[in-house]
Amino acid sequence: MSEICVITGGGSGMGLAAAKYMPKEKVIVVSGRTLSKLENAVKEIEESGHKAYAHTCDTSDRNSVIELAEFCAGLGDITNVINAAGLSPAMAKQEQLLRVNALGTVYINEEFSKRMKKGGVILDVSSNSAYVLPKFLINEKQYALAETDEEMFLKKMIKKSNLAKSDYNKAGFAYALSKNFVLWYAKKCAKEYGKNGIRVLSLSPGLIATDMGNLEASAAGDMISKTAEKRMGKPEELGYAIATAADERNGYLAGVDILCDGGATTLARM
Numbered sequence: 001m002s003e004i005c006v007i008t009g010g011g012s013g014m015g016l017a018a019a020k021y022m023p024k025e026k027v028i029v030v031s032g033r034t035l036s037k038l039e040n041a042v043k044e045i046e047e048s049g050h051k052a053y054a055h056t057c058d059t060s061d062r063n064s065v066i067e068l069a070e071f072c073a074g075l076g077d078i079t080n081v082i083n084a085a086g087l088s089p090a091m092a093k094q095e096q097l098l099r100v101n102a103l104g105t106v107y108i109n110e111e112f113s114k115r116m117k118k119g120g121v122i123l124d125v126s127s128n129s130a131y132v133l134p135k136f137l138i139n140e141k142q143y144a145l146a147e148t149d150e151e152m153f154l155k156k157m158i159k160k161s162n163l164a165k166s167d168y169n170k171a172g173f174a175y176a177l178s179k180n181f182v183l184w185y186a187k188k189c190a191k192e193y194g195k196n197g198i199r200v201l202s203l204s205p206g207l208i209a210t211d212m213g214n215l216e217a218s219a220a221g222d223m224i225s226k227t228a229e230k231r232m233g234k235p236e237e238l239g240y241a242i243a244t245a246a247d248e249r250n251g252y253l254a255g256v257d258i259l260c261d262g263g264a265t266t267l268a269r270m
């Protein structure tokens with residue numbers, strides 16, 4: 001039976017970089033909304049020695065996620081799920097950011113965990129933006145609504161993000177909330193799915209030179225000055241960090257967030 005590693009957002013950036021570092025015996029499924037991007041990614045991944053498939057999916061649509069999960073389960077045992085699909089403040093408004101980054105993570109974790117066996121791993125990509133929110137804005141009871149009352153969850157999060165003045169900052173707030181949600185949700189899933197032998201963790205990149213990172217770089221300029229080496233991260237550095245954290249040989253790494261941001265968050269607090 002083939003071992004399947006599915007990577008949402010695998011058509012570009014860190015997700016694509018991670019694919020190339022996965023063990024060669026894994027069959028890789030890259031997913032995203034744009035088929036042409038995925039087809040190019042498959043070519044690159046196959047050149048690195050893997051068998052790979054492209055399958056479109058919009059992670060903000062549960063039915064689309066179910067369809068992806070069924071496709072993957074039909075190929076073999078789903079052993080690794082890397083959820084790197086995401087949108088940033090320059091790409092979307094508050095609601096869409098929350099739907100993709102937060103609710104998309106719920107759909108991916110729920111639908112894939114049902115189809116995975118003991119020993120599987122789910123890695124959700126968050127962001128170091130998750131660490132910038134003031135404590136009074138973080139409310140886990142409201143986060144729990146994402147599983148029970150999506151519309152109320154969105155309403156509460158959008159209301160908080162409206163505290164910001166400009167449209168870009170409102171989106172920035174919604175992004176930070178969506179990614180802070182991912183930290184909390186990955187820990188919750190680690191506890192719940194751990195009983196079935198499925199390991200869950202999150203990883204929070206800093207500013208990384210992908211399509212998304214380059215788009216956000218001017219707005220996030222002072223983040224670079226806070227890193228230890230005064231530079232953006234490289235997609236391949238994050239790809240390696242993601243692939244090793246999601247590798248079964250790292251089997252005791254669960255219920256944590258790996259902050260991979262060149263030291264920016266830690267150094268800013270010193």
Ligand SMILES: NC(=O)c1ccc[n+]([C@@H]2O[C@H](COP(=O)([O-])OP(=O)(O)OC[C@H]3O[C@@H](n4cnc5c(N)ncnc54)[C@H](OP(=O)(O)O)[C@@H]3O)[C@@H](O)[C@H]2O)c1
Binds near residue numbers: 008033204209212
């Ligand atoms: N780059 C940074 O500086 C940075 C920093 C912190 C966190 N992150 C996070 O890291 C992850 C990877 O981003 P990246 O930097 O590698 O950027 P990227 O190259 O833009 O990759 C993001 C991918 O997500 C896909 N995507 C977007 N919306 C989607 C949806 N609704 N359903 C399925 N796929 C969707 C995009 O493909 P389509 O548009 O074709 O769907 C794209 O391939 C994201 O979660 C991002 O929030 C990035």
